[in-house]
Amino acid sequence: MARKPKKHAYNKSVRTLIANDNPKSPISEQFRTIRTNLQFAQVDGELETMIITSASPSEGKSITAANVAVVYAQQGKKVLLVDADLRKPTVHYTFRTGNTHGLSNYLVGSQPLRELAHMSSVDKLDIMSSGPIPPNPSELLGSKKMIEFIEEAKKLYDLVIFDTPPVLAVADSQVLANHVDGVLLVVRSKQTEKEAAMKAKEQLVQTKANVLGAVLNDQEVKNSNYYYYYGQ
Template sequence: MSRKNRKSITVAKERSLLTHQNPKSPIAEQYKTIRTNIQFAAIEEDMRSIMISSSGPMEGKSTTIANLGVVMAQQGKKVLIVDADLRKPTVHYTFRTMNTRGITNVLTRQAELKEVTYETEVPNLEVLTSGPIPPNPSELLGSKAMDKLIEEALTIYDLILFDCPPILAVADSQIIANKVQGTVLVVSSETTEKEAAVKAKERLESASSKLLGVVLNRKKMKEGSYYYYYAQK
């Protein structure tokens, strides 16, 4: 691999894990605000399994879940990020881990959960990558083996975050939404169409999912704003 390519990977990682690389940055503070809002939204119950998704691709759901996982782990919680996008997985790229084995191996009884989770450089944060891409993602995610995996993970971790495919693209996210306690929907400023966001919300409702909130991603911040002023103090 060339020096230029290695540098590109490092820069991309620093951008995607800004909450770890620069925990006092304005962006990191925004993720901490999201963390707080989720905790307030779940004040009547201990929210321990959350799905992160979007209406369509390229809206920032994977970057959001990675940074949310970091700020949750920074609170001292033992966190597991699960790559449940069995069609176009990205978690192993973000955290630079192997992806030869992962959740698909657990669901097909080829491995135990503790054998295929990876520690990250962030204390208290581990990841479960997708593993080999299967021919039947929806069936695997909807299986009893998936229920068993979630049940086992909850005995080990304080919080499980599921990185799922875009809601309007495939049925996978609706399947997971029905198995977790809550969902966070990511929308991209000036990119996500209002109609698409509404349809995604409707599909979550049809899956009896509890929508904890919506993250507005890629919103430009003006230097004269109150938050910018506060963050620079």
């Protein structure tokens, strides 16, 4: 069973889980639409594991991953959100917990999954932070121990979501992509260049990843009084 998280104080700006804090907002409805579209995307089977990533940094992939995890948990799924960004982790900031232990501890064989997963403030949603930043992230994510982690997590949870580094920055997402059911790519309106988005998709496809689709972040909704905006 996942442990209760310890409370920690951080100087980082507070990241709002809008799908949990304001579930009736238009933005929360957009996250539920993403959930519905992902469910339709897996016509041949249940979506059990997926990566949420971006082409480049600061495009909103981490906060998208957190809110997608929330809306799946709200649907009644038992969800584990894993910070697989072993270079610039953020999940512990979003959920205001510690990062002294996490995925990297499991991958070096020092602690079991059940001890590293923490209950979040959202019912049915557990989180696992990155743990200490290792010197060899790509090697750890591509190891047999990582495959063991995925298989073990699938037995304990209905859905496992991995927040991974940007595709064009490092190879980590590509290393992990062909071990999960699908990949969701986040791009930011007026920031992500079309060429970068296409190149990120091509690199994922080259690794035989199942690209489920893309999320356009920061897009103004015309003919309305609100903006579809939610920054990382």
